[in-house]
Amino acid sequence: MVKVANPVLTGFNPDPCLFRGADAYYLLVSTFEYLPGIRVYRSEDLVEWDYYTSILTDIDLTGNTRGCSIWAPFAAYHDGKYYVVYTDVKSTRVPYKDVNNYIITADSIDGPWSKPYYINSSGFDPSVFFDDDGKLYFLNEYWDYRLKTHNKSAGILIQELEPKSLTLKGDPQILFNGTAAKKTEAPEIYKHNGYYYLLTAEGGTESGHQETIARSKSIFGPYELDPKNPMLTSKDNPKLTLQNAGHASLVSDDQDNWYLAHLTTRPIKDDVTLLGRETAIQNVKWSDDGWLRLSNGSNQPDDYYTVPINEANPVRSNEFHDDFKAGKLNFEHWNTLRKMPTSDWLQFSKQGVTIAGGQSPQSEFNQHLIAKRQTDVNFSTSVTVDFKPTNYMQLAGLGLYLDIDNYAFLAVTFDETVGRCITLLKAEKGEFSILTSPIAIKNDSVKLKADVNGIKGTFSFEDGNHDVEIKPNLDLDFLSGGFTGNFIVLDTIDMGQYNRAKATFNSFDYQPN
Structure with missing residues (x-):
């Protein structure tokens, strides 16, 4: 058993998407206004994570203001093809949020990648889900400028996507309205033991950040909220090393061990963190009643996670x-x-x-x-x-x-x-x-x-x-x-x-x- 220290990606590496490709595990992170866009890290054992490539190398973000541009990439590997969706945020000036969501595809994580297919602009943090029947769905947070709150994330939308042409079918439906934590975003769906599990980030990427899980027998809901929600948060313990935990994604290995990658920060003093938002990984398991839980028995992140292998190379210096x-x-x-x-x-x-x-x-x-x-x-x-x-x-x-x-x-x-x-x-x-x-x-x-x-x-x-x-x-x-x-x-x-x-x-x- 190897013990791995968190965070696994230090410095500015936010909004992790953890998934399994053809030959390895991959972590994709947001890059915002910095290029090349969408950094990709690779691991064969979930222990050693190495920078591997960057996906967006032919893009112009001129004029996008600070904190905009490339947000929350999501990736999936399906039937021998890689799919990546992302948001190009043009403006976050309240009350509106001007965003463009795209999908790109490739036969290899190394590319070449297709030209971006424009999908919609109703909100950010898009993802896709391939169901067992071959249908493909597109999800994103949606923004309602009419809300009186400063943050106007109103919930999650779902819409069917034609798998070959990558064009939307029908009309979007409201999938989830969120909880009292509000600021509902970063939707991802996973299917396990007959249930569709919807993971969302809530509470904003600050001290109230959390990961919320709901489930349904139908992809369109209604979704039942985890009775022990939130399943991951740092908000109740300011002494934790890993703060602001949330915005998560899920993967399993060949031995049915499950891992959750999530965003975190490490404040130096109070809420001051020069390192920005980083990526950590937690061990998770399915409870007897079918809910996803941290393996440590709480909903607070650990400073370490474990992987059942005999040995790993020493951690390399950032020098x-x-x-x-x-x-x-x-x-x-x-x-x-x-x-x-x-x-x-x-x-x-x-x-x-x-x-x-x-x-x-x-x-x-x-x-x-x-x-x-x-x-x-x-x-x-x-x-x-x-x-x-x-x-x-x-x-x-x-x-x-x-x-x-x-x-x-x-x-x-x-x-x-x-x-x-x-x-x-x-x-x-x-x-x-x-x-x-x-x-x-x-x-x-x-x-x-x-x-x-x-x-x-x-x-x-x-x-x-x-x-x-x-x-x-x-x-x-x-x-x-x-x-x-x-x-x-x-x-x-x-x-x-x-x-x-x-x-x-x-x-x-x-x-x-």
């Missing part, structure tokens, strides 16, 4: 070094914002990766940055940058980046008084500030560093033989919240002339402490 000599981005670690990288702004050479200047950190269109997830509470990171700006509108450097309104950016730039210099910029809830006066630098290449210890961060740089510390123990709690978790970014900005200023980055290091 990462990149000298960019591979000539391409390593998408296990690097992401871009809203657009995939193109050669007009990102190029490789023996000196490293050169990034041409894009728009500012608050842009929702053409930021030219590469971003790595923060996967550890405590870490150190550094990069060497060669940059020769000629005016203050040109900046390049190392940043900690949550979203367009919250970031800290240690930048090489130009000041009319001191020339080439270092400065530290900050945005907190949209309020911008410059934290340091410009510090003159002499060398073409400068090593930029950030050391993060919980919610405290210290920025520094090396200019030749000089090591200069800037703003020690800066409070970083403003990088918590939102949808994605914190990223470490390498960014070049030119607000004067697009793609003119160019910075070359080399020797990137990320080291858990």
